[in-house]
Amino acid sequence: MNALSADARLPRYQQLRDHLAEQIANNRWRPGDAIPPEAALASEFDLSVGTVRKAVDALVAEGVLERQQGRGTFIRRPQFQSSLFRFFRFEAATGERVVPQSRILSIEPLSAPAVVAQGLGIEPGAGVICIVRLRLLEAKPVLAEEIWLPGQLFQPLLEVDLNTQGPLLYPIYEALCGQLVASAEETLTAEAVDPTHGHLLQLPDACPVVVIERLARDYAGKPLEWRRSYGHAQHFRYRVDIR
Amino acid sequence: MNALSADARLPRYQQLRDHLAEQIANNRWRPGDAIPPEAALASEFDLSVGTVRKAVDALVAEGVLERQQGRGTFIRRPQFQSSLFRFFRFEAATGERVVPQSRILSIEPLSAPAVVAQGLGIEPGAGVICIVRLRLLEAKPVLAEEIWLPGQLFQPLLEVDLNTQGPLLYPIYEALCGQLVASAEETLTAEAVDPTHGHLLQLPDACPVVVIERLARDYAGKPLEWRRSYGHAQHFRYRVDIR
DNA sequence: GAGTGGTCTAGACCACTCA
DNA sequence: GAGTGGTCTAGACCACTCA
Numbered sequence: 001m002n003a004l005s006a007d008a009r010l011p012r013y014q015q016l017r018d019h020l021a022e023q024i025a026n027n028r029w030r031p032g033d034a035i036p037p038e039a040a041l042a043s044e045f046d047l048s049v050g051t052v053r054k055a056v057d058a059l060v061a062e063g064v065l066e067r068q069q070g071r072g073t074f075i076r077r078p079q080f081q082s083s084l085f086r087f088f089r090f091e092a093a094t095g096e097r098v099v100p101q102s103r104i105l106s107i108e109p110l111s112a113p114a115v116v117a118q119g120l121g122i123e124p125g126a127g128v129i130c131i132v133r134l135r136l137l138e139a140k141p142v143l144a145e146e147i148w149l150p151g152q153l154f155q156p157l158l159e160v161d162l163n164t165q166g167p168l169l170y171p172i173y174e175a176l177c178g179q180l181v182a183s184a185e186e187t188l189t190a191e192a193v194d195p196t197h198g199h200l201l202q203l204p205d206a207c208p209v210v211v212i213e214r215l216a217r218d219y220a221g222k223p224l225e226w227r228r229s230y231g232h233a234q235h236f237r238y239r240v241d242i243r
Numbered sequence: 244m245n246a247l248s249a250d251a252r253l254p255r256y257q258q259l260r261d262h263l264a265e266q267i268a269n270n271r272w273r274p275g276d277a278i279p280p281e282a283a284l285a286s287e288f289d290l291s292v293g294t295v296r297k298a299v300d301a302l303v304a305e306g307v308l309e310r311q312q313g314r315g316t317f318i319r320r321p322q323f324q325s326s327l328f329r330f331f332r333f334e335a336a337t338g339e340r341v342v343p344q345s346r347i348l349s350i351e352p353l354s355a356p357a358v359v360a361q362g363l364g365i366e367p368g369a370g371v372i373c374i375v376r377l378r379l380l381e382a383k384p385v386l387a388e389e390i391w392l393p394g395q396l397f398q399p400l401l402e403v404d405l406n407t408q409g410p411l412l413y414p415i416y417e418a419l420c421g422q423l424v425a426s427a428e429e430t431l432t433a434e435a436v437d438p439t440h441g442h443l444l445q446l447p448d449a450c451p452v453v454v455i456e457r458l459a460r461d462y463a464g465k466p467l468e469w470r471r472s473y474g475h476a477q478h479f480r481y482r483v484d485i486r
Numbered sequence: 487g488a489g490t491g492g493t494c495t496a497g498a499c500c501a502c503t504c505a
Numbered sequence: 506g507a508g509t510g511g512t513c514t515a516g517a518c519c520a521c522t523c524a
Binding site for chain 3: 038039067069070072
C-alpha cells in the first residue's frame with residue numbers, strides 16, 4: 001500500500017487523479033500503454049474501487065485516458081490532424097475529406113521575436129527554430145503556416161529533409177525529438193490578408209483570411225510549439241454547441 | 244415506487260437520466276426550480292442513491308442541472324449573453340466588458356425563405372417574423388443581426404415596442420411568448436462584407452466580417468429562432484482548448 | 487477461465503444551508 | 506437540527522476480451 005502525498009484536505013479521488021496525472025506528465029507510461037487495473041490501484045492506495053473509478057473518470061473526461069471494457073484503461077494518443085478539420089473544410093473534388101499535402105518552404109534557426117517568446121514562455125532572443133510551410137490541396141495552396149519551436153529541444157529537425165517525412169509534424173516531433181504534443185490552445189481571428197501571405201496563398205489583395213494561433217504543450221504543460229496559420233476564409237467554417 | 248418506462252436494456256442510471264430530461268423538456272419544472280432530492284428519487288424509482296447520482300451527474304455535465312451542496316439540485320437557466328462574448332471582444336474605452344445596446348430597425352411578418360425554413364425545420368413560405376437589429380457600443384454599430392422566428396409562437400412580439408424592452412431578446416421571448424431558449428448551435432464563417440451589411444456597420448467595401456448563424460432550441464429540441472449576425476472581424480477573437 | 491472495466495447496491499459519515 | 510448534496514466503502518454481479 002502506498003500513500004497519496006498530495007494535500008490531504010482534498011478528496012481522495014482528487015488526490016489519486018492528481019497523482020496519476022503527474023505520472024502521465026512524467027512519461028511513466030507512453031500513449032497506448034495501459035495504467036494498472038482499477039483493483040490494483042485500489043489495493044495499492046488503500047481505496048475502494050468506487051473511489052478509484054471516480055479518479056479515472058475525471059481523467060477520461062479530460063481526454064487523457066481511454067477505457068476499453070474488458071481490456072484496460074489506456075493513455076490516449078491525441079489526434080491532432082482532426083483539429084484542422086474542426087476549423088477548415090478541406091474536401092477533394094469528390095467531396096471526401098483529405099489531409100492537405102505539406103510543402104516545407106524553409107526551416108532555420110533564429111532568435112525568438114517577442115510574440116513568439118511570449119507564446120513559448122522563453123526569453124526574447126532565445127534560440128528557436130522557424131519553419132514556414134504551405135498546405136496544399138490538389139496542388140492549390142490552402143493554408144500558410146509559420147511554426148516556431150524552442151531550439152534546444154528540436155535540433156534534430158535541422159538535420160533531416162522534412163519534405164520526405166509525410167504531411168504531419170507531430171509524429172515527426174515524437175520520432176526525432178522525443179517530444180509529445182498532448183494539448184493545445186488555439187485562438188481564432190479574421191482579417192484582411194497581408195501581402196506576404198496573400199502571395200503565398202495566391203489570394204487577391206485584402207482578401208479575408210482566418211488566422212489561427214496555436215500553442216501546443218506536452219503532458220506536463222510545457223510549451224512545445226507556437227504556430228500561426230493563415231487560411232482563405234472561404235474554406236473556413238466552425239460549429240459550436242452551446243447550453 | 245414508480246417504474247422507469249424506457250428501454251430496459253439500457254442501464255438504470257441512463258433510464259433515469261432520460262426520464263428526467265423528458266420531464267424537463269416538458270416543463271415540469273422551470274429554470275431555478277429544484278428537482279426532488281436524491282433520496283426521494285431513489286425511493287420513488289427503487290434505485291440506490293449512487294445510481295441516482297450517476298443520472299444527475301450526466302445532466303449536470305450536459306449543463307441542464309446545477310447542484311448546490313446543502314440546498315438541492317436546480318434547473319439551470321442558460322446564460323446566453325455570454326455566448327456573444329465567446330466570439331466577440333466588446334470592450335468599453337475603460338477596457339470593461341459591456342453588453343452592446345440594441346436598436347431594432349424593423350420587425351415584420353414574412354413568408355419563410357428557404358434557408359430560414361430549413362434552419363427552423365418548417366415549410367418554406369410558412370409564416371415567420373423577421374427582426375433586423377443593430378448592436379451598438381458607445382453609439383457605434385458593432386453587430387448587425389437578422390432574426391427569424393416561427394410566426395405562430397411569437398405573435399405577441401408584433402404588438403409591443405421592442406426598443407423599450409432592454410438589450411436581450413431571450414428574456415423577452417420568455418416573458419411575452421412563454422418560449423424558453425435552452426440550447427443553441429452556432430456556425431462561424433468569415434467573408435468580405437456585402438453592401439447592405441457594410442452600410443449598416445459603417446464598414447468600407449469588402450471589409451472582412453465574421454458571420455455567425457445560430458439555431459436556438461427549447462428544452463425539447465424544438466427550433467425557436469434562427470439568427471444570422473455580422474460583425475467586424477477586428478472585434479472577433481475566439482479561443483479553444485484541444486486535447 | 488482469468489482478467490478487465492461497467493453497473494448497482496445499501497449503507498456510513500461529512501460539509502453545507504437554512505429556519 | 507432537519508434536510509440537502511459530497512465522499513467513500515465493500516462488496517455483488519454483468520459484459521467484454523483474450524489466450
